[in-house]
Amino acid sequence: MSTERRRARTEDEKHFRRQQILDAAEQHFSEVGYEGFSMANLAKLVGVVKGTLYLYFKTREEVFLTLYNQSLVRWSHVFLEQLQGSMTDRDYVTTLYTTALADGSFIPLLTRLEHVIEHNVSIESLIQSKRNFIERVDCLAQATAPVLSLNQSQSVELVKTMGVLLVGATRADQSPSLHGEDIPDDVQALIDSFSSENIFIKNACRIISGIRTADGSITES
Amino acid sequence: MSTERRRARTEDEKHFRRQQILDAAEQHFSEVGYEGFSMANLAKLVGVVKGTLYLYFKTREEVFLTLYNQSLVRWSHVFLEQLQGSMTDRDYVTTLYTTALADGSFIPLLTRLEHVIEHNVSIESLIQSKRNFIERVDCLAQATAPVLSLNQSQSVELVKTMGVLLVGATRADQSPSLHGEDIPDDVQALIDSFSSENIFIKNACRIISGIRTADGSITES
DNA sequence: TTTTTTAAATGACTGCGGGTCATTAAATAA
DNA sequence: TTATTTAATGACCCGCAGTCATTTAAAAAA
Secondary structure, three states, X not given: OOOOOOOOOOHHHHHHHHHHXXXXXXXXXXXXXXXXXXXXXXXXXXXXXXXXXXXHOOOHHHHHHHHHHHHHHHHHHHHHHHOOOOOOHHHHHHHHHHHHHHOOOHHHHHHHOOOOHHHHOOHHHHHHHHHHHHHHHHHHHHHHHHHHOOOHHHHHHHHHHHHHHHHHHHHHHHOOOOOOOOOOHHHHHHHHHOOHHHHHHXXXXXXXXXXXXXXXXXXXX | OOOOOOOOOOHHHHHHHHHHHHHHHHHHHHHHHHHHOOHHHHHHHHOOOHHHHHHHOOOHXXXXXXXXXXXXXXXXXXXXXXXXXXXXXXXXXXXXXXXXXXXXXXXXXXXXXXXXXXXXXXXXXXXXXXXXXXXXXXXXXXXXXXXXXXXXXXXXXXXXXXXXXXXXXXXHHHOOOOOXXXXXXXXXXXXXXXXXXXXXXXXXXXXXXXXXHOOOOOOOO
């Protein structure tokens, strides 16, 4: 807040202003979550009026889609940095899981991507987002192949499948926090049994085994 | 609409009215989806005024949670009916996938359960819902064990994991329909590669193999 | 320097959403 | 027939996403 009060006239200035909004959005999102996020509050945080936000983003979801794109890139860099020359399957998936959760925005946005965010976004933005995704998958797959001794197509399949599993496994983490409530033992036991870390790591390992085991020719039948 | 205009005085009548609302909600949901669903429109469909709905449900999400509970029970019955004495892993997961998708409400509600629905619901309703879930898991696991030659704890783990995978795999189906839009080939190829059926069945089989292979003693380390 | 032009920023506005509550009236009990 | 209960009503509140005619800061032209 209270940084630039000048009007953004050049493309550079506009780009900078846009990023200012995104930074504030990231902060607002981390504070109130997806459902609590409002454009009016975001505007206050940026220090502009609500209408100004719509000069830079067509809809609220365009903000989220951009945040998602940025968080995907950000996470993939962190993850790639932590990859070693050779890792066990378990180390690989643990690193993937840990880095993904460490980013405050990535998982919550990924969770809502298809069924909420993509539904109020221009086709151009959607295509751009998918292209960004393709690029990240390719990059991750390229780096993954040697680490896990997979060929290229196996590696691509693995990376895509990890995304699927990550969304499914981390569902449990999105439940309302029940701290201070008295939960019956049977229900508490159920909740405990859905520890996202356990579920992700265990099944990710099973899937890697499955991918590695299958001979490349068989796909359907 | 225009069935019962009498006031609901007895518990039975109130229960009936409640179910009338739920039936209309199911219809409304199937027509407009989660985001398009509104209490005002639901009221019109039921033939009452909006405030009346709040005599029977505390919040909009209580309606959804109840619909989810009912859809879970409904689907599990259909699925259990289709189980044979002995099936291949692939037949089992295909049946699971097909029956789950055939129910119009189950997947869309399951997708939103933890991060949306559960966040605006009373603790009592949440506990009741979890109890219902536990019961269905137990029932499904009991029936699954002999079909796939698993022991009880393997079978419970399998059923729970199928839920996780189902949510992750069907994400792609929730994307906006891009019919009539011209999508670049690279993006279209990406979308095609996320066929939920392929992903679910392939990885479900891998997970079953993994569960069956692991000796029962090893869990963590 | 002064005037004109451009477009970033504004803020009042619309419509719709979930949810509330004092009032009304239908059914039951007295 | 009258009194009591409570299901149902509908007007109401507030916050939301998104719009647009108007304002005004800054660049371009004079």
